[in-house]
Amino acid sequence: MEVVTRIAPSPTGDPHVGTVYVGLFNYALARKHGGRFIFRLEDTDRQRYQELSEQRILEMFTWLGLEPDESPVKGGPNGPYRQSERLDVYRAHVERLIAEGHAYRAFETAEELDAMRAEQRRLGRPLGYDGRGRTVPREEQERRAAAGEPHVVRLVTPDDGTTTFTDRLRGQIAFANEEIRDPVLLKSDGYPTYHLAVVVDDHLMGVTHVIRAEEWITSTPIHVLLYRALGWHLPEFVHVPLLRNPDRTKLSKRKSDTSVDSYRRQGILPEALLNYLATLGWSMPDGREFFSVDEMIAAFDLDRISTGEPIFDLKKLKFFNAKYLRELLPLEDVAARVKPLFVERGFELGDDPDYVLDVVDVLRPRAETLVELADQAGYFFTEEFPYDEGARKQLAAGQTHLQAVERELSMLEFFDYDGVDDMLREYVQDQAVPMGKVMMPLRAALTGTTSAPGVVDLIVILGKRRALARIGRALTFIDAGLPDDDPQKALEEARRQEEAAKRGKPVAKAKGHG
RNA sequence: GGCCCCUUCGACUAGCGGUCAGGUCACCACCCUUUCAAGGUGGCGGCACGGGUUCGAAUCCCGUAGGGGUCACCA
Numbered sequence: 001m002e003v004v005t006r007i008a009p010s011p012t013g014d015p016h017v018g019t020v021y022v023g024l025f026n027y028a029l030a031r032k033h034g035g036r037f038i039f040r041l042e043d044t045d046r047q048r049y050q051e052l053s054e055q056r057i058l059e060m061f062t063w064l065g066l067e068p069d070e071s072p073v074k075g076g077p078n079g080p081y082r083q084s085e086r087l088d089v090y091r092a093h094v095e096r097l098i099a100e101g102h103a104y105r106a107f108e109t110a111e112e113l114d115a116m117r118a119e120q121r122r123l124g125r126p127l128g129y130d131g132r133g134r135t136v137p138r139e140e141q142e143r144r145a146a147a148g149e150p151h152v153v154r155l156v157t158p159d160d161g162t163t164t165f166t167d168r169l170r171g172q173i174a175f176a177n178e179e180i181r182d183p184v185l186l187k188s189d190g191y192p193t194y195h196l197a198v199v200v201d202d203h204l205m206g207v208t209h210v211i212r213a214e215e216w217i218t219s220t221p222i223h224v225l226l227y228r229a230l231g232w233h234l235p236e237f238v239h240v241p242l243l244r245n246p247d248r249t250k251l252s253k254r255k256s257d258t259s260v261d262s263y264r265r266q267g268i269l270p271e272a273l274l275n276y277l278a279t280l281g282w283s284m285p286d287g288r289e290f291f292s293v294d295e296m297i298a299a300f301d302l303d304r305i306s307t308g309e310p311i312f313d314l315k316k317l318k319f320f321n322a323k324y325l326r327e328l329l330p331l332e333d334v335a336a337r338v339k340p341l342f343v344e345r346g347f348e349l350g351d352d353p354d355y356v357l358d359v360v361d362v363l364r365p366r367a368e369t370l371v372e373l374a375d376q377a378g379y380f381f382t383e384e385f386p387y388d389e390g391a392r393k394q395l396a397a398g399q400t401h402l403q404a405v406e407r408e409l410s411m412l413e414f415f416d417y418d419g420v421d422d423m424l425r426e427y428v429q430d431q432a433v434p435m436g437k438v439m440m441p442l443r444a445a446l447t448g449t450t451s452a453p454g455v456v457d458l459i460v461i462l463g464k465r466r467a468l469a470r471i472g473r474a475l476t477f478i479d480a481g482l483p484d485d486d487p488q489k490a491l492e493e494a495r496r497q498e499e500a501a502k503r504g505k506p507v508a509k510a511k512g513h514g
Numbered sequence: 515g516g517c518c519c520c521u522u523c524g525a526c527u528a529g530c531g532g533u534c535a536g537g538u539c540a541c542c543a544c545c546c547u548u549u550c551a552a553g554g555u556g557g558c559g560g561c562a563c564g565g566g567u568u569c570g571a572a573u574c575c576c577g578u579a580g581g582g583g584u585c586a587c588c589a
Contacts, residue, residue: 044589313540
């Protein structure tokens with residue numbers, strides 16, 4: 001039998017990591033068995049419906065590479081795939097359930113139900129619909145409905161006995177039927193509830209495995225009763241663990257960042273997100289921690305899903321992301337993905353494609369996300385970067401070395417890594433000074449910061465001309481007295497003074513050397 | 515509160531009667547080193563508790579505790 005799975009999100013807001021998580025397992029099982037993975041939109045709540053949500057969720061799956069075989073956009077043999085477009089289907093099944101005595105029309109108002117619950121609470125009795133509408137004669141139900149009286153349709157549930165089903169991961173689960181209280185199937189607005197819609201659609205769409213979060217366990221007996229009332233075979237139920245906030249409550253927007261779009265904006269890679277999510281509750285038989293979706297599919301086995309309750313840990317997600325950024329993805333790939341962020345920041349990329357590659361190569365071990373990488377890259381793409389506080393200190397202390405290195409560098413014959421490296425080492429040795437005394441001021445001059453890639457790498461990547469220019473700029477800056485404000489302004493001021501001096505006019509000195 | 519689910523290092527997990535209880539993240543130390551990272555090596559740290567079953571239990575059973583979910587005309 002063909003394996004058919006589905007993801008059935010509600011269009012109520014930002015694409016949620018929980019949707020990816022459950023979607024991943026559904027996708028993996030379907031692909032593993034050459035089956036189909038269906039995307040169905042559960043848009044039966046008109047209150048919480050959000051216009052753009054469907055599109056964003058669909059785009060998220062595309063971004064992740066978890067393409068559904070059937071969806072509202074793609075279509076397929078089981079459409080429509082929006083529940084709001086299937087109202088007649090649900091209505092037909094409800095009619096049948098009523099006709100066969102499995103359901104009835106109930107006319108209690110919201111106030112009436114509230115009062116009922118209040119009374120139950122007062123008496124300390126279990127909460128839930130007490131079945132009072134069952135006693136209304138069928139003819140009266142139909143008459144009132146025909147007269148346009150608002151009502152819902154409820155499922156008739158047994159008063160005693162138990163309803164049992166098998167969860168693939170947890171074994172047999174039994175519920176006393178008295179716990180199940182004639183749930184609403186069709187709302188008074190004519191829309192189905194989740195319970196009705198999910199059962200009807202899963203059956204009609206041929207879903208064989210219902211893989212969903214464990215929060216649904218308690219409503220599964222309702223579904224089982226419905227399957228029976230409709231005379232349908234049960235699918236396999238697989239309740240996967242619920243993702244948690246750090247305090248172990250159900251992952252929520254209030255306590256965690258649950259938006260996939262947000263992670264995407266932060267420069268999280270889809271590969272990393274999927275890989276990390278996969279390790280939450282699932283493991284490779286050989287213990288590998290890093291694997292692609294395809295590798296997961298190849299090794300996939302529902303029985304390897306654990307039942308623990310994993311905390312969604314941003315730190316570990318970042319770790320996975322960093323791993324992909326610096327090691328698992330080819331350099332060209334990473335470069336292609338950061339480039340748009342460079343452009344966004346107004347960086348002049350130039351026309352040498354290797355330059356960007358070199359920059360990314362040297363920066364990626366230092367970044368955990370694409371955004372972090374881009375944020376660090378500024379000085380590679382402008383000659384007008386600022387000097388931070390640490391850099392200014394280094395410049396102040398390193399003037400003589402900067403002048404010397406500027407001279408040495410300009411005379412350097414073999415301008416490659418070894419050439420520059422040899423030159424600097426010889427200089428340090430000749431001067432008999434600690435390396436840092438030379439390297440740190442150089443780094444400051446080259447980048448405006450004190451934490452950056454190796455000086456030799458920087459010089460080689462920037463090229464002789466720009467390296468020399470930057471050292472020269474730093475020296476001018478030092479001459480200007482290392483003001484705290486904008487270096488560009490300071491440098492212009494310095495130049496003005498220089499010209500004035502040439503013309504022999506006395507000028508006031510801005511500030512003495514620190 | 516009723517019902518249901520869950521329980522191995524701080525976090526994610528491997529384990530499915532016999533293991534020195536393994537790995538990863540985080541944390542700490544050391545190494546490498548011109549800074550920051552990355553990388554390397556090592557360390558800290560765990561079977562919730564109590565009963566059984568068994569020659570032998572993290573593994574099986576029962577109970578307790580703790581955590582979570584759910585009790586809507588939301589999904």
